[in-house]
Amino acid sequence: MVGGSSERATTPAPAVPLVEMTGVDKSFPGVRALIGAQFDLRPGEVHALMGENGAGKSTLMKVLSGVYSRDAGVVKLDGVPVEITSPRQAQDAGISIIHQELALMRDLTAAQNIFIGREPRRFGILDEGQLNRDAAAIFASMNLKLEPTVKVDTLTIAKQQMVEIAKALSYRSRVLIMDEPTAALNDAEIAELFAIIVRLKAEGVGVVYISHKMDEIKRISDRVTVMRDGEYVGTVPAADTSIETIISMMVGRTLSNETLAIPNTANAPVALEVKNLRRGREIRDVSFSVRQGEILGFAGLMGAGRTEVARAIFGADRKEGGEIWVHGKRVGISTPRDAVEKGIGYLSEDRKLFGLATGLDVRNNIALASLDRFTGPGGVLDEAGMEQAAKEAIRQLAIKTPSDTQEARLLSGGNQQKVVIAKWLLRDCDILIFDEPTRGIDVGAKSEIYKLLNNLAAQGKAIIVISSELPEILRLSHRIAVMCEGRLTGVLPGGSSQEDIMRLATMRETAMELRHAG
Amino acid sequence: MTDTTAPGQKTGIRISGAFHRLLAFSGLIALVVVFSLASPNFMQTQNILAILQATSVNGVLAIAATLVIITGGIDLSVGTLMTFCAVIAGVILTYWGLPLPLGVIGAILAGTVVGFTSGTIIAKLKVPPFIATLGMMLIMKGLSLVISGTRPIYFNDTPGFTQISLGSMVGSVIPGLPIPNGVLILFAVALLAAFILGKTALGRYTFALGSNEEAVRLSGVNVDRWKIAVYALAGSICGVAGLLIASRLNSAQPALGQGYELDAIAAVVIGGTSLSGGRGTVLGTLIGALIISVLANGLRILSVAQEWQTVVTGCIIILAVYADILRRRKL
Incomplete structure (x- = not known):
């Protein structure tokens, strides 16, 4: 068939x-x-x-x-x-849409999910028998073997998807x-x-x-x-x-943006090296290195495992194996705290969720990773020192905020991003991982962030940029690592074509098999 | 606020923030004015001191609850932990006959250890705060009864003990103003808590945890350690509350305590601290606790039945939170 x-x-x-x-x-x-x-x-x-x-x-x-x-x-x-x-x-x-994230109620049965809000009733009481018969009829029409009374959370993702399709069909x-x-x-x-x-x-x-x-x-x-x-x-x-x-x-x-001058970093010392990093199906034996002053782009389609790799390096999620070397020394990183102590900073793709304490003001967000340094005798915070550091960062990174006591959530996306960058710079991080640094940021602020990343690289920071926008990767990167389904499918030089990247990004194992077969 | 420039927003925040603090405070003032007009007995020095004295225990407990709630957690064990600490003081002073300072230290230490344990269960075992402290509430209730043999422990052998709460150092200096020590202790605890929240790294992390715990973790902060510290601090404050109530009653009453946690949380909420964390003040909580005791006192003076006082307090809680929601919607 x-x-x-x-x-x-x-x-x-x-x-x-x-x-x-x-x-x-x-x-x-x-x-x-x-x-x-x-x-x-x-x-x-x-x-x-x-x-x-x-x-x-x-x-x-x-x-x-x-x-x-x-x-x-x-x-x-x-x-x-x-x-x-x-x-x-x-x-x-x-018209029915089956979303990437399935929208099912996990604790209800398949049949209950399909007819949610349209349950058949008899004398005002839910008619569970009719409900299950109706669902069974739809499954039969799909030639699908599935019990209507099975709870959705015991089903595989594939079967759950079938339930979604059945639901769509029930609406004709x-x-x-x-x-x-x-x-x-x-x-x-x-x-x-x-x-x-x-x-x-x-x-x-x-x-x-x-x-x-x-x-x-x-x-x-x-x-x-x-x-x-x-x-x-x-x-x-x-x-x-x-x-x-x-x-x-x-x-x-055609790339309308001017490409920035990319200095040669081939001989700079290696700042971060990752060897054989792995975790289940998400991260499969990933190895790469970043040199000082280098921007390494990470390209790939959604779900390729780029964020997973970044979070595993940073200690935010666990890893099942692999080594991390920082400045030529092997380090153990099991929590973000370990990573920060080794000078690694991570800027999450979802600032609101992970990057920014939105209720705190700009000053405290910038100081958040360095509060221990602003703690004086008796545990009292050196508010003046924090203010000075924050104002310095606001000036240096040109953060647009009325003052350092502005609540962080009131800033624009680009300026929130700069606040998070300032946090890591204040902490003296020299290995910075940017996960989708320009997501939700308007075009003008994007080019400002690009310039900032280039300046940071010019100062000798080692930078990893994960981005789903190919032009962004091509514009920023000295080298481009491409992932597909948890594997690193290749590392390309900076000037590579989008076609080359897309080919590596869609290089599924099954696709390769098909190609061999055909 | 039609202009959405950033400076305009800033003043907007300031005004509404002040407005809300003002709201609880003006509510308190309004209550005082109403009761003063309704009864000549209300605005008497003796009565005011009685109100303050009545606030001291709930106020101290509410401050402990405030710290935990700002982290985005909850502590249901503050009431029975207070009792447990009182019983510990009873054991040390009455059963063992040790000197007063050891009883004081023992009670506060007991509170700290229990708070530390709750914090560890929450941070390390990832048990939700509601469940962990619900369990701890029952454990403390049970242990208080077990240790005391379900009988009150009296402090008749420790003459200075009642002075902790009922004596008046101010009164001995200024005879016309016999403010009880319990009230001084409440203010001292409030000042200390406000200082910690406002000026120390612990305080800053308390707000940061409630604002976005994951962001704090990803900033390389040892989230577990600070969270445990907050619960331990709250526990030690419960120890202070235990001393206050035992001193006032001249006894540790092991059956007492359950229900106090809800009064404490009520004071916190009326005072404008957000149950979802990240926002709150000690001053607000103090005002919240005062509103509850002024209400109880005033209604009693007006001979309103105790049952109705409870109804009114319930309404005030809902109104206070609704006012906060209105404020946020406007923002």
């Missing part, structure tokens, strides 16, 4: 597509997420939507499913213009949007999922398939639409288009 071209039945283009979106604009403060985007979906087709992180795929689908309202453009269902303003409305119109959905559905599935489970998708196609359901995985796209989809920077790039038939063509459509942007 699975494998080969049997999964891809050619669909003749009907006169009226299920969904037709044209000229869709959507802006968020500081970001134009969609610029004249377009997309169409025919009944009984799997239409892959591709693009780098931030290309606008998810935003476009959130417009379709009523999560976001569009600023401009036309959305037609069955050729009729519609206004979808809420997820509920989308559901009533037959004709449009099914799947966002990275195979991210957590193994090959057998993927085959099972694809079998169900093929069955849905046969019933005339249109499937929007968002994925980064080239081999899957080739296997399951009829057409591929590529987006880049919020714009529509083009739509091609999946069968007749090479992976290389699709990748070049995805990354085909």
Whole structure:
């Protein structure tokens, strides 16, 4: 059943597509997420939507499913213009979205999840028997072997996904949007999922398939639409288009930003070396090194394991094996405190959650990692010294804040980021790990952060930058480490092409096997 | 606040912050004014001193609770821990016949050790604070009864003991102003706690933990150590409360204590400390504790039944928190 071209039945283009979106604009403060985007979906087709992180795929689908309202453009269902303003409305119109993070109630049964809010009743009392019969009927139609009464949290991720699909079908959905559905599935489970998708196609359901995985796209989809920077790039038939063509459509942007002068650091001493770091499936035998004054970029798709590596090095999460060497000496790091003592600072991708004590003021956030140094006799804090240090940092990093006693949460994203940087600089950290340093920061502040990172490198700091934006990686890095599914698939020199990076970033083990087989 | 420039926001914070502190304080003033007008007996020196004396135990306990609550935790064991410390003082002074200072040190030390234990259970074993201190509350209640043989321990052999709370050093200097020592101790504890919260690294980490514990951990701070320190400090303050109540009753009453934790938490909340952590003041808690005792005292003077006092206190708690929510919504 699975494998080969049997999964891809050619669909003749009907006169009226299920969904037709044209000229869709959507802006968020500081970001134009969609610029004249377009997309169409025919009944009984799997239409892959591709693009780098931030290309606008998810935003476009959130417009379709009523999560976001569009600023401009036309959305037609069955050729009729519609206004979808809420997820509920989308559901009533037959549009369902299966999110990357499954939205199930873990302690309820499969059947209870499917019919939540629509439970069949008899004399005002929940009719559990009817509920389970209805769910069983849907499972049967999917050819899925699953007990309606099983609790969802005892199911594998793959089975939970099936429950989500069953839920979508229970709404008689004709449009099914799947966002990275195979991210957590193994090959057998993927085959099972694809079998169900093929069955849905046969019933005339249109499937929007968002994925980064080239081999899957080739296997399951009829057409591929590529987006880049919020714009529509083009739509091609999946069968007749090479992976290389699709990748070049995805990354085909010319770098408008000036590339910064990259000094040669090849002979500088190694500041941080990681050997054979591992933890389960998330980190598989990762080894690399960073020199003083060097910026090492970490590229990869979402879930490739870059943040996991960073947090394991920093001692924020445990590791199962591997060595960490700092300035030529092997060190044991099991808590963030150990890492900080060795001069390693980590700037988390989620500042609000992990980086910043938002209720504290700027001064205390800057001093947070160095309070022991500002503690005088009797445990009394040297408030004047902290003020001086904070003001110095505010001046040096040009942090825009009315004063050092401003609450940190009131600063803009870029300035919050600078506060966290100031915290580590005050602590004398000379190995700095930046995880998505410009996420949620507007364009102007981004280039300021870039300059700051370059200055820090010029001062001899060893810097690791994890970023999902390839232009950012290419602009900043002396060398680029690329990860895929927990493995370091390669380290490229600074001037490498986006195609090279994407190839390493999608170098799945299964994909490689397929290539060997074919 | 239509202009969203940063300087404008700053003054906005200041004003509303002051407004809220003012709110609890003006509530207290309003209560005092109302009761003064309603009864001539209210605004008497004796009555005011009685109110302060009545506040001392709950005030000290509430300060202990404040420290823990600012970290984002909760301490349900403050009431029965207070009793446990009183019983320990009884054992040392009455059973063993040791001198007064040893009893004082023993009670405070007992509180510290128990607080340290709670903190360790919470920080190291990752038991949620609510559960850990609920367990500790029952353990302390039980141990107090076991150690004392369920009978009160009297301090008749330690003549100076009642002076801890009831004596008046101020009164011996200024005869017209017999402020009881218990009240002085309350203020001393409040000053010390305010100093620690405002001026020391421990205090700074207390707020930082409640604001964003993960950020503190990722800053390389030994989060566990500081958290344990806060619970230990709160425990030692409960020891002080144990001495105060035993001194006032001239006995350690082992069956007493449960329920005090809720009065303490009520004072903390009325005083504007956020139960979700990161925000709070000792001064606010003092005002909160005073509001509760003024209310109890005033209503008693007006011959309102005790049952109704409880109802009114409940309403005040809800109103105080609702006022805080309104303030935050405006921000």
